[in-house]
Amino acid sequence: MSQNLPPGAPGLAPTWSSSDKDMITTGLGASRVWATLGHGIVNEVYWPSTGRPQIRDLGFIVAHKGGWTEIKRADTYLFSLPESYIPLPSVVHESEHYRLELEILPHPQRDCLLIRYALAGDDARLYVLLAPHLEGARENDAVAGQDLAASHKATALCLRADCGFRRTSAGYVGTSDGWQDFANNSRMTWTYPEAGGGNIALTGELASENGILALGFSETAEGARTLARSSLADSYEECRTAFIDSWQEWAQNLRIPYATPELEEAARRSAMVIKCHEDRTYAGAMVASLSVPWGSSHDDAGGYHLVWTRDTVEAAFALITVGLYEDAGRTLNYLVGTQADDGSWAQNYFPDGRGYWSGKQMDEVALPVMLAAKLRAVGHLTNSPLEEAMVRNAIGFIVRNGPMSDQDRWEENAGASPFTLAMLIVALVTSADYFSAEDRDYLLSLADCWNERIEDWTYSVDGHLCAGLDLEGYYIRLGPRPSEGGIDSIISRRNVLHGETPAGDLIGLEFLYLVRTGLRAADDPRIAGTVRLIDAKLRAELPTGIAYYRYNGDGYGEHEDGAPFDGIGIGRPWPLLAGERGHYAALSGDDPLPYLDSMQRMTGKGGLIPEQVWDGEAIAKRGLVPGEPSGSAMPLVWAHGELLKLLATHATGQPAELFDLIAKRYGGKRPSAATWHWRETSPFDSIASGRNISIEANRDFALRFGFDGWQDVGEREAVANSFGVHRIVFTASELADHKVLNFTFRSNTGEWRGKDFSIAID
Structure with missing residues (x-):
């Protein structure tokens, strides 16, 4: 290492970027780069799969007559796409002293991200700020020369400008990085050639006000440099045209149900968002979100850039509703590859199949079986031996371990959830014909029994919430295991202090899936009564529309003062759940459009649907506005899938999760099992x-x-x-x-x- 080392090693503890994203983007060619944008700059960039973010962000400082501005902090920009389904973001940052235009283009063929920039303004100069976070490690090495380079073990990046840099520097975040240079000296004065073994940052003064940056990724420093230089040698316009053409070709296969122009645009964008989350190193894998909830406050190796089988299948069902059968089929075959030997799936896992958290969720075993059944129902299942083996192994796990689950769909508590029970029953019935007559009879018998007992496990007839609503009872969020006292026992809410609560006092929207899957009728008095209860207790009327809380007393969200969730907090409303309530509206003869409209209005600047929206008073310093995205994950793939499915249900009257076999066997009525x-x-x-x-x-x-x-x-x-x-x-x-x-x-x-x-x- 050079003797001219920057001070401040190893730098501040690293974090990820805010999950307040403007857009996500990737190409549809051979390239394995995924980029996110937030606050008008590039945030995390993922390579070589959707589970591996490699930088915190790539932003800019503009030096001008009035001083200097870090553009992400100025937050005065406009954002646009060529079409709602073409993720080619253009950003314009403008002030009285400068105008900076950016276009972010993933190279269609190389593992490289291109950024075209154009700066205007008297005496304005542009400086790039790059914060590597390779492999999520706290110790990266950096070299600042003709290029800006960083490495950690077998992962490397290189940022090169077609016009070159006037000067470059490597430093440690919080002490000797480029922002600190400007903050202390009002200009770039430091030119440290190297920094190692810490949270490093790279700075470069661009030699021209107009040009192209190339950020390449490889296993070696030489490979990253080669990719960056080769990408700049390629024609930018040809790359841009190829990128747009590939997305237009993909969009030709979309079959969007009839909708208003605004909803059709939102639907195309949602389909694109789901497509952007599909991996290419591991085709068919879909992470829950290319973001880290409250990422700017902590350093999480997992974040939401993990595969949850539940979220993945929910998204695949959405793809089927808009005609993308092949995309959904790839996801099914990917799930064949990640299934454990016992027939289950890990709670969540990296796209390569490595497990992250260690819980078992029964709905995540049933949903791949349902996906196979849906693809078969639309005539797009090959019924290969491996696909059939996947179904058989999953059903075996369900039979041996159901109907209680170690975790509910919110990954917090064990017991019987109406959502999970619905998935298990549907999986048993729709897969029964894969088995011999004797085994088929057993599976159907088990399904009938579990179906009849749903109310025994999850319907409270003496809960405290009946008061004032003239209810005989209601479905609860979760019934604990019988060995733990069942429906009359206590649940521990894990995201709040002193969260012990009677199970009968907690409600959620899980029971709506009993209607959506055809196990109960929309006008069943128990269903209708519980709908009145959730509308009274969980519904949030916000300036942007309607959303619902996961359950009463939830703690997964910002604190009252807007501080990030840190293991405890206050649950905020979810646009996703507006979609679930909208499904019930459609199936009960009401209008689902208010819920669809709400979902498309509770978005960020680029139309991405967040996990949660803010429901308190505006807090300007934290960027929190009532009815707008909070600091939780954005986009949430599951939410975009829910919008597509609700749009289809509105058009056809048939939810994606409803199967003819279920409708014929149960007809929305509680059975009497033999x-x-x-x-x-x-x-x-x-x-x-x-x-x-x-x-x-x-x-x-x-x-x-x-x-x-x-x-x-x-x-x-x-x-x-x-x-x-x-x-x-x-x-x-x-x-x-x-x-x-x-x-x-x-x-x-x-x-x-x-x-x-x-x-x-x-």
Whole structure:
């Protein structure tokens, strides 16, 4: 290293950028670069997959007669795209002293991001500020010479200007970076050639007021330099034309349902946003968002640039509604590749399949099965052996581990969620014909039983929230496991202090999926009553429209003063949930347009839909405005998918998640299952007469049983089915003359449990 080293090593602890994005962009060719824009500059750039952000941001300082301005802090810019579905952002920053025009173009073929710039203004000069954060590491190395270069192990970048730099410098963030130079000296005075082993920043004074920057990425410094220089040698106009042509060709396949011009534009933009989140190194992978929620306040290795199977399948369903069957099919095959040996999927994972968090969510096992069923329903499933094996393995996991889930869809609590139960039941029914007649009958029996018991697990008839609304009961957000007390026990809200709350006091919108999947009718009194309850308790009327909170007392959001979420906070309204409420409006004969209009108005400057919007008083210093994006993730792919699906439901009256098999089998009514399946994870203590009882476990066992207080004692050995479930069935005729079935277990080691169980036969 040079002796002329910048002071301040290793620099301030790094963070990511604000999740307040203007736009995201990527090409559709061989290039593996994804870029985000926020506050009028380039934020995180991802390479070589959507799960790997490599820089914090790339911005500019303009020196002018009035002094100097860092343009991202000035926040006086206009943003535009050629078309809503072509992510070629143009940004114009303007003040009384200067006008800076930027166009951000991912190179169609090379792993390189191009930025065309044009500066106007008397004596105005332009300086580029680059903050590498390669591989999310806190120790990067930088070299400032003819190019600006950085590296960390086997990842490198190079920023080159076609006109070259007058001077360059490398420094440490917070002490010797370019911004500090201007803040201390009102101009660029430092020219440190190297900085290493820390949070580094690079600065360069551009030699011309008009030109092109190329930011290349590679495994080596030489490779990054080669890509940057080669990209500048390519014709910018030819690259631009190829980029636009590829997006126009893709858009020709879109089949947007009839809508107002504004909604059609929003729909095309939403389809583009989803497409931008598809990986090319791992085709079909879709991360939840190319952003880090509250990213400017912390350094998170995961953020939302991870694959959640739930978000991915929700987006794939949306692609199907607008005719992009091949795109959705790639996602299905990607999920074949990330499925675990036991048939499940990790809670979330990097695009290459490496798990991040370690929870298990049953809905994330059911949803890929539903995606296969949807592709089959629209005639776009190859039924390859591997696809069929994926379905069979997922169903096996569901059979052995359902219906309780270790986590609900908000990844917070264990138990029975109406949303998760709906997904499990639909997966069982729509996949049953993949199996033999005996196995098919078992799957349908299990689905019927779980469907009939939804209300037992998730419908409160004596909850406190009934008061004042003339309700007999309501669906709750989540019913804890029976072993933890079930519907009458306590839930711990993890995002607030002292969050212990009776389960019956927490409500959400999960139950609406019972209607959306055809398990319950829209006019079912229990459904309609709970809709009135969520409208009273969770609905937020904001200047931009309608949104809903995830559940009452949620803590996932900014603090009251607007400070970023830091493990606790106050939950804010979600535009996504306006879409879920809009689906119910469409299915109950009401107008869903107010919800669609709300979703398209609660966006950022570029029309991206955020995870949450602000619901407090305006806080100018934090950029928080009522009804506009908060500091949470933006864009949220799931939200853009929800807009597309609601638009389709409005046009056709058929939700994407509704299958003919479900409509025919249940017709929106709670079934009367012929067999109830008793498990220690989902037991019952009474059953109506005329039903079979199947006692089940995932291990071998024997049962000692008797009737009506241990009379007529007998023993039976369990028999395993092909799913690995061991079971003993008592038929309705065996139970007909009895009031109680008594039983206890003997393990495969020969020991009796020492605990008796009983089921009353009413």
